[in-house]
């Protein structure tokens with residue numbers, strides 16, 4: 001497919017005064033600027049409802065950078081802040097869009113393209129697109145980048161996608177899943193497809209099961225309205241975890257190209273078997289401890305009782321030749337004992353042990369891919385314990401470990417959005433999610449939610465600072481599997 005090639009010389013940020021902009025977008029852009037990775041022409045126009053002028057927005061941005069970007073990554077902040085301008089806008093009405101368009105044109109050099117980043121409530125997507133269209137900001141040299149949540153089920157997501165598609169073709173729509181901007185997530189592709197070792201054994205003949213864990217120590221973080229309507233399944237599984245699963249399970253794409261990679265991911269997402277209620281466990285945290293501090297329960301933070309899950313564990317299956325009979329155990333939760341995102345690939349036992357009866361302690365191999373906070377890859381191998389073996393050979397698991405920051409000590413560790421914003425400006429869609437992927441993800445999630453509804457399933461409680469409700473342990477233990485902790 002021919003993707004329109006142009007570099008944007010203007011970035012228009014909707015929701016520019018919001019949390020994502022302050023914590024991630026502005027810091028990422030400033031860090032790219034400090035590293036000389038933004039062209040001199042690039043202008044950033046912020047827009048939001050707040051009444052600010054350019055100077056007010058620059059002040060807000062400076063404060064955000066001082067709070068969220070380490071000093072050694074800020075470079076000359078003055079140079080970066082000079083790229084910023086601001087136009088206040090009430091996106092619910094069409095009126096302000098002409099003034100916004102004037103500001104956007106003012107910032108351009110005439111020839112470059114425009115990248116629009118929508119980081120606003122989904123309810124504003126439709127009126128925003130209408131306003132952009134009316135003001136002539138949807139032309140051929142305009143890209144649209146969308147931040148989650150993109151709906152709350154397949155139907156609402158399709159509505160959003162339809163509204164955007166009315167003004168932008170798919171090859172100019174960039175849907176963010178910030179996990180795809182993480183270095184170790186991209187490294188999964190390198191590990192699988194740049195090494196001959198793994199591909200021949202990456203299937204149900206040799207792999208027994210896969211575990212994907214995304215554990216967080218934080219609780220509600222003040223996101224009361226949003227989170228209680230979403231819950232862990234929609235907030236984390238629908239997007240980040242299913243993307244991780246797709247990268248682990250996909251067939252080798254023919255190239256590292258947006259169409260090839262996304263074609264393979266969507267096949268996996270479509271091959272996900274509908275999960276039964278018995279294959280899912282939900283939980284909600286109660287008061288406990290996090291990082292040595294007493295923390296309140298979810299219901300206390302929320303101020304009322306709720307059935308929203310802050311933890312979910314799922315036994316998933318990918319129904320195709322490669323993965324027949326290999327469970328993918330997924331779990332994610334708030335207020336877990338530690339912040340960790342990892343993928344564990346558990347291999348099968350050797351078919352016949354020559355050490356049988358020697359008390360050798362033979363264990364199947366495991367590959368552990370740490371995504372955060374540590375970026376490391378550990379292959380557990382069996383080795384003989386040194387000795388004369390008078391009581392028989394003894395074996396022990398030893399790690400073959402690579403710590404990415406050590407292996408690439410000279411490389412800059414980056415915020416996931418740095419990569420994604422740069423790709424948006426350049427127009428590379430490889431690390432963005434295509435509509436068919438999002439819809440396959442929602443379809444699978446909607447079925448789970450419908451099952452919960454049918455069964456009247458409510459979350460089990462777990463104490464903050466623990467690995468979730470007891471049901472999560474039972475989910476794997478009945479298959480003779482323990483969660484990696």
Ligand code: BG6
Nearest residue numbers: 148178216218235236240341372
């Ligand atoms: C977001 C979720 O998409 O991802 C948050 O809405 C979650 O609830 C966050 O905390 C986790 O991202 P990261 O990069 O900190 O693992």
